[in-house]
Amino acid sequence: MANNKVSQDTGDLKLDRVSKYYGDFCAVDDLSLVVPDGSFFALLGPSGCGKTTTLRMVAGLEEPSAGTISIGDTDITTQKPYRRNVNTVFQNYALFPHLTIFENIAFGLRRRGLKDVKSEVENALNLVEMGHLAQRKPNQLSGGQQQRIAVARAIVNRPEVLLLDEPLGALDLKLRRQMQIELKRIQTEVGITFIHVTHDQEEAMTMADTIAVMNLGKIEQMGSATELYEAPKTAFVANFLGQCNLIKGKVTNRANGKAVVSAKGLTFEVPLSRVATDNESVFVGVRPEKLRLDDNGINSIKDCVVIDRSFVGTSTQYLVKAPWDLDLVVFEQNDEGLHDLRVGDKVSLEWDAEHTFALDGAQDINAGADLDDEE
Amino acid sequence: MAFLHGLSKSHTGSGSGLKSRSLTPYILLAPGLIWLITFFIIPIFSLASTSTMVRPEGSQIGTYVQELRFANYIDAFLASREQYLRSFIYAALATLLALAIAYPLAYAIAFKSGKFRNILLVLVIAPFFTSFLLRTIAWTQILADSGPVVSAIKVIPFIDETFRINNTSTAVVIGLAYNFLPFMTLPLYASLERIDPRTLEASGDLYANGLTTFRKVTLPLSMPGVVAGTLLTFIPAAGDYVNAAILGNPNTKMIGNVIESRFFAVVDYPTAAALSFTLMATILILVTLYIRRSGTDELV
Numbered sequence: 205m206a207n208n209k210v211s212q213d214t215g216d217l218k219l220d221r222v223s224k225y226y227g228d229f230c231a232v233d234d235l236s237l238v239v240p241d242g243s244f245f246a247l248l249g250p251s252g253c254g255k256t257t258t259l260r261m262v263a264g265l266e267e268p269s270a271g272t273i274s275i276g277d278t279d280i281t282t283q284k285p286y287r288r289n290v291n292t293v294f295q296n297y298a299l300f301p302h303l304t305i306f307e308n309i310a311f312g313l314r315r316r317g318l319k320d321v322k323s324e325v326e327n328a329l330n331l332v333e334m335g336h337l338a339q340r341k342p343n344q345l346s347g348g349q350q351q352r353i354a355v356a357r358a359i360v361n362r363p364e365v366l367l368l369d370e371p372l373g374a375l376d377l378k379l380r381r382q383m384q385i386e387l388k389r390i391q392t393e394v395g396i397t398f399i400h401v402t403h404d405q406e407e408a409m410t411m412a413d414t415i416a417v418m419n420l421g422k423i424e425q426m427g428s429a430t431e432l433y434e435a436p437k438t439a440f441v442a443n444f445l446g447q448c449n450l451i452k453g454k455v456t457n458r459a460n461g462k463a464v465v466s467a468k469g470l471t472f473e474v475p476l477s478r479v480a481t482d483n484e485s486v487f488v489g490v491r492p493e494k495l496r497l498d499d500n501g502i503n504s505i506k507d508c509v510v511i512d513r514s515f516v517g518t519s520t521q522y523l524v525k526a527p528w529d530l531d532l533v534v535f536e537q538n539d540e541g542l543h544d545l546r547v548g549d550k551v552s553l554e555w556d557a558e559h560t561f562a563l564d565g566a567q568d569i570n571a572g573a574d575l576d577d578e579e
Numbered sequence: 580m581a582f583l584h585g586l587s588k589s590h591t592g593s594g595s596g597l598k599s600r601s602l603t604p605y606i607l608l609a610p611g612l613i614w615l616i617t618f619f620i621i622p623i624f625s626l627a628s629t630s631t632m633v634r635p636e637g638s639q640i641g642t643y644v645q646e647l648r649f650a651n652y653i654d655a656f657l658a659s660r661e662q663y664l665r666s667f668i669y670a671a672l673a674t675l676l677a678l679a680i681a682y683p684l685a686y687a688i689a690f691k692s693g694k695f696r697n698i699l700l701v702l703v704i705a706p707f708f709t710s711f712l713l714r715t716i717a718w719t720q721i722l723a724d725s726g727p728v729v730s731a732i733k734v735i736p737f738i739d740e741t742f743r744i745n746n747t748s749t750a751v752v753i754g755l756a757y758n759f760l761p762f763m764t765l766p767l768y769a770s771l772e773r774i775d776p777r778t779l780e781a782s783g784d785l786y787a788n789g790l791t792t793f794r795k796v797t798l799p800l801s802m803p804g805v806v807a808g809t810l811l812t813f814i815p816a817a818g819d820y821v822n823a824a825i826l827g828n829p830n831t832k833m834i835g836n837v838i839e840s841r842f843f844a845v846v847d848y849p850t851a852a853a854l855s856f857t858l859m860a861t862i863l864i865l866v867t868l869y870i871r872r873s874g875t876d877e878l879v
Contacts, residue, residue: 265780285783292784298777302799311795312785361785 215276216241217262217365217397222271224257224421231257233421234271239365239399239414244391246400246412250444250572254421255401259367262399263292275364286315291358292367296374297350299342305329305353306338312361328360331390348379355387359394368400372407384410405445409433417441419572433491437480439563442489444572449495449532450487452565455479465562468528472503473557485565492521492533494559497543501554508532510549520544524551630852641846648849655853659837663861666833669748670817673755677763677812678805680756685767685804686797690776703764711758715825718754719745722826746828754822762811770804771797806873814862834858 217239224232232254239245247255260266262273264285272281280288291312299308309325318324329335332352342350351371358366371387372380388411391398402408408415409429416426417440425432425441436442439450453467463479465472465488472488479486490503499506505526512523515538522534522545532553536543545551631651632643656663688699706714722728722744729744744750774797782792820835827833834854841851 263780263784265783284788285780286786286788290784292781294777294781296775296777298775298781300778300781300796300800302796302802311782311787315786315791357785 214241214364217399218272218274219258219262220272220274222258222261222268222273224254224261224266225269230421232261232268235421235423236271237416237423237426239397241364242395242397243413244388244398244400244411246402246408246415247418248402248405248408248415248444249418250403253418255403255418256369258418259292259369259399259401262365263290263367264288265292289364290367291361291363291365292369293351293354293358293371295370297342297354297371299350299353299357301342303341304338305334305340305342305345308342308353309357309360311357316361324360328356331359331393332356332386347374348383351375351383352386355390359390359396362394363396365397365399368398370402371400372402372404380407387411409445417444419444434559435478435561436489437563438571439487439567439569440572442561442563442572443570447492447533448489449492450489450563450569451526451530452569453486453488454565455484455486455562462557463562468526470505472560474560474562475558478558478561480562481564483564483566486562487565487567487569489561489563490555490559493519493535493537494555495532495534495553496555497522497534497536497545497551498554499552502557503560504552504554505532506552508551508553510545510547510551513545513547522551524553626852626855629848630856632849634849641848643848651849651853652857655850656857658850659834659854662832662834662837663857665748665831666817666835666858667861667865669752669755669823669831669833670813670819672752673759673816674763674809674813676752676756677760678809681760681763681767681808682805685764685771688768689771689774700768703761703768706761712821712825715754715758715821718750718757718826722750722753745826746831748827748831750826751823751831751833754826755816755819756812758819758822759812759816762815763808766807766811767801767804770801770807774800802873806870810866810869814866817862818858 219235219237222232222235223230235254235258247258249255257266261268264280264283264287268281272279274280275289280290300311303311306325306329309328310321313321313324325338326335329338332355334349334352334356337345337349337353342353345353351374354371355368368387372383375383384407387398387400391411400408400412409432413428414426415429415432417424417432419440425437432441433445436445436448442448442450451467451472453465453472455463456466456471457464458476458479461476463474463476465474465486467488474488498504507527508524510522511525511531514521517538519535519537520542522536524532524534526532534553543551628645629643631645631647631649633646633648633651634643684703688696688703692699720726724743724745729742732738733740733742744753778796778800779792782796783789787795817833818835820833820839823831823833823836824839838851838854838858841847841854
């Protein structure tokens with residue numbers, strides 16, 4: 205009855221050329237990645253990008269069509285879920301409605317026939333600060349409380365890897381912020397590898413050490429939140445993480461560590477290290493908060509018109525129309541030097557070369573732009 | 580009329596609008612209430628009064644006068660103890676048999692049927708399109724001495740040449756289990772279908788293999804269906820007389836057969852009424868104990 209044959213492998217989680225097909229549909233396309241032991245890793249992408257399928261393959265709930273998954277030196281590709289040293293926090297939590305909170309958390313320990321269930325469960329309950337609810341049933345708890353119990357139920361087993369499938373999706377914004385901090389604290393405290401699947405870029409950036417942005421079954425780009433935001437390599441990443449202004453142009457010169465791009469008679473400078481392509485056709489990109497409402501920078505666009513403005517507390521957001529058919533978003537901090545422009549005002553924009561990046565111009569300029577508001 | 584009157588005036592903000600709103604639940608309840616009073620409450624009092632009547636000496640058959648003779652109950656019970664006991668044993672066996680057949684069926688429909696789910700559900704209730712009586716008579720053919728079932732069993736060595744199923748208690752239990760199978764299957768299906776498949780995945784994720792997941796998660800979560808299904812099978816089966824009459828023999832008579840013959844053959848209304856009440860009371864007590872024990876009120 206006691207099932208002690210759970211593998212005890214430790215080490216990095218490796219996915220090597222993993223693919224998953226459902227009939228003709230390719231959910232995960234030849235994906236390889238390494239998640240370092242003990243890190244907080246996020247798989248970020250819109251719905252249908254394959255992130256949940258990837259997670260389920262690691263959990264053992266789906267079998268890959270090709271490729272291998274391993275923890276440390278052990279191949280777990282075909283291992284049954286109940287043999288894996290991996291636990292999951294499910295979307296909508298999937299707590300057992302017929303068991304008390306205590307028994308929910310004890311479930312995994314009892315299946316493995318471990319001793320000292322009581323103190324282990326109590327420790328886990330204290331970790332998520334829910335000790336007083338041990339004898340309740342799940343349906344007597346609020347969403348936020350259920351969420352913590354789901355985390356405790358998984359963590360109590362001290363898995364090598366903890367998988368979180370959109371764990372905060374069902375919570376309201378305020379509670380979600382609070383749980384983001386909470387999850388990060390728990391991860392630091394227990395030191396287990398966390399793999400967090402989410403479509404919420406802010407959530408991923410707040411918590412994860414490393415983010416892999418997924419689209420159409422592939423990883424678009426992987427790196428820290430800062431790298432992905434400041435130096436995106438594809439239009440999808442640029443648009444999906446935050447907002448981005450992209451201007452189509454042609455590289456006319458690459459020399460002295462910088463590329464010169466011309467577009468609509470203007471020239472923009474981009475550091476060569478921030479040019480993600482060898483092609484001549486590029487998108488010049490710059491984030492809205494890097495734009496200044498002035499006209500003496502190296503990169504600037506004159507004769508623009510404010511067509512919309514909205515005040516959002518910490519900043520004022522302007523929508524500005526360039527002299528040709530292009531709308532640019534500008535965020536201006538609400539401090540001294542505020543321009544306080546009105547709709548219809550003429551304005552010039554400028555930004556620094558080191559805040560500029562250049563992407564392959566052969567992509568869809570709107571890739572990933574309207575995807576982050578799903579669900 | 581009062582209802583329509585109230586509606587037409589309610590938007591003017593007059594008091595009758597409020598009044599009609601408070602009347603609405605009663606109006607909605609009325610058809611059901613009238614039906615129950617006419618066809619359940621009144622007959623049950625009439626039956627209760629009949630159960631303590633006595634036939635005066637030398638009077639015509641079917642003439643009874645009220646003498647509040649409660650000893651009718653004791654007489655009736657003592658005369659048909661055997662059939663009582665048999666009814667509950669047959670009903671319990673049939674319920675177990677139906678549960679054993681229906682649970683895997685409901686499980687398969689709920690979790691494994693894919694796009695065939697609706698077709699299978701229709702097939703479960705399809706027998707209702709033909710008459711209950713006809714279906715029971717059909718079983719006499721299936722279980723006939725030269726029929727497919729008996730012939731197949733006789734192939735097994737050491738089975739006596741005289742082996743038969745028709746007109747035995749086995750046939751009665753089979754008939755009962757068959758006739759009430761949909762009442763077992765549908766509640767089971769409903770409770771299995773409501774289980775979030777992710778709780779089953781969570782169980783696997785938490786180191787439970789398939790069998791343990793069934794014992795610790797699926798079965799407990801389907802208990803409301805098990806309780807509902809067994810009640811819906813056991814209660815009508817205990818009072819049934821058609822299966823025993825068609826598939827049984829004189830030694831397999833159930834309490835329903837006794838009540839039927841007391842009412843229609845012997846025309847002994849007080850005994851029949853007393854038996855009916857005793858049956859109702861016994862079922863009520865058994866059901867209450869059962870629900871208490873299974874503790875399903877705690878389940879969601």
